Amino acid sequence: MARTINRLSHRKVETLKEPGMYSDGGGLYLQVTQGSDRTPRKSWLFRYAVAGRERQMGLGPMSDVPLAEARDRAAAAREMRRAGKDPIVEREASRAEARLAVAKSMSFDECAAAYIAAHRAGWRNVKHASQWANTVATYCSPIFGNLPVQLVDIGLVMKAIEPVWSTKPETAGRVRGRVERILDWAKVRGYRDGENPARWRGHLDHLLPARGKVRRVKHHAALPxxxxxxxxxxxxxxxxxxxxxxxxxxxxxxxxxxxxxxxxxxxxxxxxxxxxxxxxxxxxxxxxxxxxxxxxxxxxxxxxxxxxxxxxxxxxxxxxxxxxxxxxxxxxxxxxxxxxxxxxxxxxxxxxxxxxxxxxxxxxxxxxxxxxxxxxxxxxxxxxxxxxxxxxxxxxxxxxxxxxxxxxxxxxxx
Missing domain, CATH: 1.10.443.10 (Intergrase catalytic core)
Incomplete structure (x- = not known):
């Protein structure tokens, strides 16, 4: 049976040892149970009714969730009830969405490897695939290779190519182009959305000088x-x-x-x-x-x-x-x-x-x-x-x- 207390306090919560349900009001309860070692265990519950049927949603153990946070969580649950939603159903849906996002997420390095594997057969020689892999490993992996591909933004792309844009413009151009293709592949496969931060026209061309203006093309040394x-x-x-x-x-x-x-x-x-x-x-x-x-x-x-x-x-x-x-x-x-x-x-x-x-x-x-x-x-x-x-x-x-x-x-x- 629930024991009604006008308002729980931090001190009161710490002293409660008798098994039972202690109400803080507004559907928030502190549940005290006795473990096998006869040590009291305390956890928070939010109690409410849906279509006349009582439901209880756990809000976490008191050791992890202090009283103030438990009240905030109960307040959020009450807001859902006022909106006609079931807090337990909403939480399960949120958790399922989070699990799906984790299942669908790929790091940039994983996307790069998948892109190379998908296009290897269409490239003229095996060296091309190794050049792609080496480019990613050298210029991208140390900066954002392990990050989810969705998090790769213009700041990270600039961090990879800007240091070599003026000293190795041809190499920097290849890096930019390959990052752009990998991110486009990731977007089509559903691993990211939004604009491609490695796109040149109308994007990076506002931040970096054209490669042709940075350094004149060095032709192969030829014999007269x-x-x-x-x-x-x-x-x-x-x-x-x-x-x-x-x-x-x-x-x-x-x-x-x-x-x-x-x-x-x-x-x-x-x-x-x-x-x-x-x-x-x-x-x-x-x-x-x-x-x-x-x-x-x-x-x-x-x-x-x-x-x-x-x-x-x-x-x-x-x-x-x-x-x-x-x-x-x-x-x-x-x-x-x-x-x-x-x-x-x-x-x-x-x-x-x-x-x-x-x-x-x-x-x-x-x-x-x-x-x-x-x-x-x-x-x-x-x-x-x-x-x-x-x-x-x-x-x-x-x-x-x-x-x-x-x-x-x-x-x-x-």
Whole structure:
């Protein structure tokens, strides 16, 4: 039976030891029970009726909930009753919602891992996935990787990219773009809502300068085309797979990864053509490369020492590594140039020493046409014209005369 007390006090609450219900008024009760060790246990209850049926809602033990807080909780429950709501039902609904929110929550790192896993199959090479993971681990994880993705805001994004925006603008741009994609993925999957704090246009562009204004683009160091014949003559004297790979890359004006990944199934010596499949091309489009006499000689030489499915083989049945070409240039004392820079050498030579149309030269470099209208009409790959162009390029590359140690001028018009 409940014992009515006009108003409980902190002192009175502490002294109550007899088992029973002690009313504080307004539906709030202190329940005193006796444990197995005969020690009194005290807890708060809110008693009310719904449709004539009495209900009791626990408000917590007195050891955790002091009298003032118990009164606040009872007052909140009375407000619910005045609004026609059942406090117990409302509390259970709130707890269920909280459990659902926890079940649905994901940290930013978890979202990043899920995004990478979902898109891995669509990326051209495995390195791209590792680059994504490394970017997140280096610039994002230390700042907000463990936080729920819903809590990632503009302040956290700025904290990740602002320190490197002026010193490493390209890296900072990649970080921003990848964070934006991960947060967009999280929003679509229901893990966050609201604006994307990593969005550039109309958002971060008000807080950071454009990357192009921060630092001029640093192009790959390239060898002047006038010096190329002497360099190639020195390269031919080196007996190494890396030397043949670099020579082949120069003669074909192909990208380093395209050359190093070349397989025998892609080479047609009789047709004098190298067909690079779409999945290995930067633009995702199959590319045919005409092979001149010098390139065919390299192919035949590599056939004699064939080790595996790769033309330019490395160890353990793998392709030659990119580092091999870099070390080759270092051994030649050419730290001032890069392998990729030879494509720039070719482009400059073609512009200044030939009259081939721009689109033929760009096609030789496997560059995509940026103008959509132009691309719609330009469906062919101009292979025959490119064969003539690459023949002239090979003539320039091999223009060094070892006997006289002079470069023979080689210039033909298409």
């Amino acid at each position: 085309y006038a010096q190329l014949p002497v360099f190639l003559a020195a390269l031919k004297e080196r007996d190494a797979v890396a030397a043949r790979a670099l020579e082949f890359a120069i003669l074909t004006a192909a990208r380093t990864n395209e050359v190093l990944g070349a397989t025998w199934s892609e080479i047609d010596p009789d047709g004098r053509v190298w067909t690079i499949p779409a999945e290995r091309m930067k633009a995702g489009i199959e590319h045919r490369v005409p092979l001149g006499d010098s390139a065919i000689q390299i192919i035949k030489g590599m056939m004699c020492t064939k080790q595996n499915s790769y033309v330019f083989y490395g160890d353990r049945r793998a392709a030659l590594s990119n580092m091999s070409l870099l070390m080759l240039l270092r051994r030649m004392g050419r730290n001032d140039i890069t392998t990729h820079g030879f494509r720039s050498t070719f482009r400059t030579w073609a512009a200044e020493q030939t009259s081939f149309p721009r689109e033929v030269v760009e096609s030789a470099l496997a560059h995509t046409v940026s103008n959509k209208v132009e691309a719609a009409y330009q469906r062919g790959d101009m292979f025959d014209k490119r064969r003539v162009l690459m023949s002239q390029w090979a003539g320039h590359c091999n223009a060094f005369d070892r006997a006289t140690k002079t470069v023979t001028a080689f210039r033909l018009k298409p």
